[in-house]
Amino acid sequence: MGIRTTNKENMYRSPLGAGGNQFLIFVKKECLHIWRDKRTLFILIVMPVVQILLYGFALTNEVKNAKIAIFDQSRDEATMVISDRIAASRYFDLIKNVHSYKDVEATFREGKIRLAVVFPLGFRNDLLHTNHAQIQLIADATDPNTANMLTNYATAIINDYQQSITQNQQLPYSIKTQVRMLYNPELKGAYSFVPGVMALVLMLVCAMMTSISIVREKEIGTMEVILVSPLKPFRIIIAKTIPYLMVSMLNIASILLLSVYVLDVPIAGSLGLLIAESVLFTITSLSVGILISNTAKTQQNAQFTSLMSLFLPTLLFSGFLFPVENMPLPLQVISNIVPAKWYYIIVKSVMIKGLGFTAIWKETLILMGMTMVLLGISIKNFKIRLA
Template sequence: MKQFITFVKKEFLHVFRDRKTLLMLFGLPIVQIILFGFALTNEIKNAKIVICDYAKDNATQQIIGKFEASRQFEIEQTLLSHQQIEAAFKQGKIRMAIVFPANFNNDLLHQNNAQVQLITDASDPNTATTLSGYATQIIVDYQNELMQLQELPYRINTEVRMVYNPELKAAVNFVPGVMSLILLLVCVLMTSVSIVKEKETGTMEILLVSPFNPFLVIISKAVPYLALSLINLTIILLLSVFVLGMPINGNILLLYAVSTLFIITALSLGLLISNVTASQQAAMLISLMGMLVPSILFTGFMFPLENMPYPLQLVSHVVPAKWYYIIVKSIMVKGLGFSAIWKETLILLGMTLILLVINIKKFKIRLV
């Protein structure tokens, strides 16, 4: 244990002596969280929705048919009550719910006025606005068709309610995404050069002839970056709350616990890259290109995954940032507990264990 602590201290000293590493470790996350939080927006299509039809009359069936024919929407299921809508949102499978009240067609024909309620998941404000606009346009088109057939003016009032993010703050969507992107990139990049740096400087030979266990070498390389990444996480959360005005609705301890698991996943991935590369330049190139592009494309906070071909959606399943993004949104935005994120947490845990086993197997006890 004394050797292990000594090795960890050595790694901390390496980090603190390298100003470029410190700048990348703490400067990059601050810049990215501010830029992404204020500057970026996105849009979505082919969104999964649910319909709660209390009327079940001819008018509602025609409108539902228009939603089914639309390329912007995919009806996940038809619900029986409002209570099921909240459960559907908590599962994270839908973007919007449409509610038709009882006597919809009767109100439309006899009072020339009917109500429709659109309930959207505003944890992604741009998506919520876009989908409510598409839905409203479909209903207006149906209203115009009725007015062409009848002399009396028919009017359908659409009520829109935004859940989770009624103020439509863009930060609510981008903060979780940037958290997953930053933590993955920084952790992978920092640890990917740790072992290969020992090879280039010649100190790896000393480690290999020492009685130090290879497993402890790997762990001691990761411990300093784990501690520093948790500091990074705290900085990101403080900026999110006090600069971007994004509240943390869920359990902060649960968020830290799951974030720690994600950080360990990223560190394990970085150590694997460091194990299989021969130079720091190669390790950094693989880390940046191999992590940056998949994290942006397949996480879901910039480009909706449902728009992608099915093979690419399968590829997204092996990107750790995707699962962490879902977890952070569930905790921070929706205020959900562990029961809502246990599957994603289990997937991250499985990835971590697999990466650690591969790291131990790939660790070379001989340089030649």
């Protein structure tokens, strides 16, 4: 009657032992849900790519005509020449000569300038008599990349000048540029973005999508039937998470490929270690998702909880946008319970700094502990009955 006659032996023997078949069809069903919801699938696959690319473009954008101020306390021949050269550069647009540090700060606060060049008193004197002089470059580092580029440009101009006067002398003059970054002294930017996106994407895909998919079954009533079936609750949970684990792996792959080949951010450490740690963090996120689904009653509810309790803390406390060290102590303490913080440290160490497992075993252990606890609670709370 149009029903396939499958080999019964195959139907009931499964390599996963008793109930393995039930488990496999559940995973298959989950994959179908994801596959057939093309819009969500598209977002899941493309979102990380877009984030990485957007940032890539932001990075390579040249800065032109950045507004600057000069605070010249020396007003001598040398400072004039340097000032002229800087002002003449196409990168800079001198809009103001200021006369005190207070002025410098005020001008920054008004948002009028992105960089200030400060010459100390007796600049030329120092340069000619001690061969050592200093220039201070103060940059608005709320946008760390721009700040970084501007100080680099300015330093290049100053080095140019230094070379031009050194040519006629036997003794090398040296001008030391002292860079001060306002607002974001650590200049977290370029390299910190890739690990940050990885943490965010994994958290979102795993936790939010898992919790939504579990809650959806509660909403449409299928969860009741599945609970009444002989399928063990533990297997339901695992089956629910496997497809999202796979999507996450795909995301990690796309992020790493893009960052290496498009953004030129190399993987300095071991790729195997990086992937292993990512799997660990994925499991952490999945267990958070299951935990959310235990309490959420509607899909919107699950989505909102995921965003508020995962997305924002990950953004704020993982350290990739705002340095944790600069936060008030209570916030620093809070940041410790955000799993993404530890994953972020791990990825940065392995990927950017090229460190090995010995450098991150502590963080790995913390993440593992968190995962065990979360997984334990979420599986224990996953009810074999309703309410």
